[in-house]
Amino acid sequence: MKFAAPCVLLALVSLLLTSTALSVGERMRVVVQEASGIFANIDLISSTNRNLRGDGGEGKNKTLNNIIRDVSEEDDLIDIKYVDLDPEQPKRSTPVHINALAYVKDHIDSATANVKVKYGFITLLNRNYDLCEELKSNLNKTCPVDEGPIEVSVDVDVPGFIPPGWFHLEATAWRDSDEKHLGRILADVKF
Numbered sequence: 001m002k003f004a005a006p007c008v009l010l011a012l013v014s015l016l017l018t019s020t021a022l023s024v025g026e027r028m029r030v031v032v033q034e035a036s037g038i039f040a041n042i043d044l045i046s047s048t049n050r051n052l053r054g055d056g057g058e059g060k061n062k063t064l065n066n067i068i069r070d071v072s073e074e075d076d077l078i079d080i081k082y083v084d085l086d087p088e089q090p091k092r093s094t095p096v097h098i099n100a101l102a103y104v105k106d107h108i109d110s111a112t113a114n115v116k117v118k119y120g121f122i123t124l125l126n127r128n129y130d131l132c133e134e135l136k137s138n139l140n141k142t143c144p145v146d147e148g149p150i151e152v153s154v155d156v157d158v159p160g161f162i163p164p165g166w167f168h169l170e171a172t173a174w175r176d177s178d179e180k181h182l183g184r185i186l187a188d189v190k191f
Contacts, residue, residue, distance in 0.1 A: 060072050060073075060074065062080075064080060064082060064083040064185075065083055065084065065085055065088065066088060066089070067085065067088075067089075067090075067187050067188060067189050068083050068185055068186070068187045069185065069186045069187070070183065070184075070185055071184050071185065071186055072181070072182075072183035072184050072185070073181060073184075076105075076180075076181045076182055076183040076184070077104065077105050077106050077108065077175060077180055077181065077182045077183070078102050078103070078104055078105065078173070078182045078183040079102060079103045079105065079183075080100065080101075080102045080183065080185070081101040081102060081103060081149075082099075082100065082101055083098065083099075083100040084098070084099045084100070085097070085098055086098075086099075089189075090158050090189060090191070091158065091191070092158060092159070092160045092161075092162050092191055093158065093159070093160035094158055095155050095156065095157055095158065096155070096156045096158055097153075097154075097155050097156075098152065098153070098154045098155075098156060099151075099152070099153050100151070100152045100153075101149060101150075101151050101152075102149070102150055102152075103148070103149050103150075104145055104146070104147055104148060104149075104150055105147060106147055106180075107144060107145070107146055107147060108143065108144060108145045108175050108182070109143060109144045109175070109176070109177055110130070110131075110132050110143055110144075110175070110176040110177070111130075111131040111132065111143075111145075111173055111174060111175050111176055111182055112128050112129065112130060112131060112173065112174060112176055113128065113129045113131050113134075113171055113172065113173035113174075113182075114126070114127070114128050114129075114171070114172050114173075115127055115128075115129060115169065115170075115171045116169065116170045116171075117167060117168070117169050118167065118168045118169075119163070119165060119166075119167055120165055120166060124167075131143075131173060138154070139152060139154065162191045163191070164190075164191055165190065165191065166188060166189070166190050167188070167189050167190075167191065168186070168187070168188050169185075169186065169187040169188075169189075170184070170185075170186050170187075171184065171185050171187075172184045
């Protein structure tokens with residue numbers, strides 16, 4: 001069970017769905033065991049409004065698909081062109097194929113991404129990832145990443161034990177040398 005790691009924010013899109021799965025999966029098992037049925041009687045609603053950026057800033061707020069939004073600033077180092085999911089709506093125990101294309105605006109030697117995943121009001125994951133390590137282990141790509149287009153094609157296994165409800169994901173990435181932002185994405189998915 002893997003959840004792919006964002007490629008200098010593109011791999012963020014992939015990591016959002018792949019490399020975090022081990023951590024999310026283990027945390028989810030604990031939450032499900034401890035909650036044992038409580039969530040069956042609660043209708044959890046996404047805490048984000050799809051029409052708002054979430055932080056009051058003047059960023060792109062570009063919808064990439066029915067789940068993922070690019071809320072990066074215009075001067076961030078990565079411009080995500082598209083993220084396609086097949087199927088468009090992920091389902092439990094069903095693999096998801098992700099195709100994504102982004103343009104890297106400047107050379108990146110090393111980068112870090114912070115990924116937060118919430119189930120309703122419960123934080124399942126809040127972790128930093130070394131994007132170069134994630135690129136290497138999940139996508140067979142290496143750092144440095146030069147200016148230009150980068151394409152990601154990944155298959156992600158969605159675990160079958162995910163409880164019903166809304167999941168909110170926020171991922172922010174930055175270049176390590178000067179902390180220049182690569183980008184930021186938000187995702188909301190209901191299982």
